[in-house]
Amino acid sequence: MVQENSGTGTADAGGGDSSRPWQTLSSGFEQARAREDSLDRLVEWPAQRSLLGDVTGLAVLDAGCGNGAKIAQLAEDGAAASVGVDISGNFIAPPPGVELVEGDLSDLAAVPGLAGRLFDRILFLQSFGYAADPVRALRTARGMLAEDGFILLTRTQPIRYAIERAEQNGTSLGEEYFATESFTYRHRNWDEGVTLTKRPYTMSDLLNTFSAAGLWIEAAVEPRMPAEAAERYPHKQALLNKYLGILMFKLRPLRGPQPSR
Template sequence: MDSSQPWLELAPDYERARAKEDSLDRLVEWPAQRTVLGDVTGRSVLDVGCGNGGKVAELVRDGATDSVGVDISGNFPSAQLPGLELLQGDLSELESVPGLAGRTFDRILFLQSFGYAKDPVRTLQAARAMLADHGFILLTRTQPIRYALERAHKNGTSLGEEYFSTAQFSYATGWNDEITLSKRPYTVSDLINVFSAAGLYIESATEPQLSEDARLRYPHKQAWMDKYLGILIFKLRPHRNQ
């Protein structure tokens, strides 16, 4: 099954979950991503797998310009900001998305969307070709130990067995329990090798945690983070000799 297809149904559920006061996206992920992005004033941004475009819209309001959001769902607001274009398209066919041909961007984002790519190397190569000089890719992925731990509990196996397993697995999302996602497992070394094969290197990597205030306000979220670790944030730049 095309792993991107369930997103057509899941997109509204994800946006509702992300908007909750105690969502880990609001408390941990987005603040950390903004820190890595730095000042976006005058920068062009491409958000690949942008959902409803809320994050790239925030960046435009904060000074980004000539920016684009791409998502397969097309679940966009009817009114769009000046300096922002929202396009329906598949990240697995990024080079063919109408409206992107010949354009370059200072920042390209894959915020938890990269796992839907059919061919991860091809998708990153297409993004790399769209990077402006001195630009970078910000890519986040769920800490792979989370999925390994969940499968170990479900299958009665060990963490190591599941972390290094290559068998595809399916699970019900926390956004809508009636919709099941199927994913390929991956290790940290798998991610590094994909980046390298696409002609990219890791300039920095971050594993954000809850702030002290958020830990006190939302102990249930800290309990989740203690168990599943959260996400990995990579700042990727192209090898200039490739």
């Protein structure tokens, strides 16, 4: 994930945030996630768990784990080796069997204690956008997969950002969706005092990144809010109706010669 740097982010050439606001934002994210109407609790995490399946006896790595709460839950669900990596270092007290390591997901091979280790599941849960070089980050993760392992990667639907920018700039959806200039925003739900800078991306950007990293999509999911939750939290359903939600990809290594860059 990103770190904190005077509360202002700047996007680097790889499309990640090269600044350091995450130490400030991480606590705000966890507080937002703890709310009963959190979309992470209502939509994202249930869908992520469904894609992960039974983790009993598996080795799991959460790249950009925030405070480590999700990897700790996977340990409770039976994961044999549970490792969380995040650059913020703002972790919960790790329960038995859980390792929480301060490090950069942009270069997992350089994170202390990870060299030579293999994992059955590697997670990039809303963290992949912070990789300095997205293709390199995924290639490194691919090389750390055990036989029959896969990567679970989630990203915000890019149309959401395009809609928000079109509203702010008085432009059209198409103009903003295909824009290439970086944009700045404040995360209203986490910390108004931190400004992030991001590079826009399209669906083709994501698909081409996966291909360049030597991965194929076994499954893609766009989770929706359950009917009961939508009725209970209509304001959240209205948000999803307008801005769409999240994309989830189950990625496996391509066999044979790998693409070079």
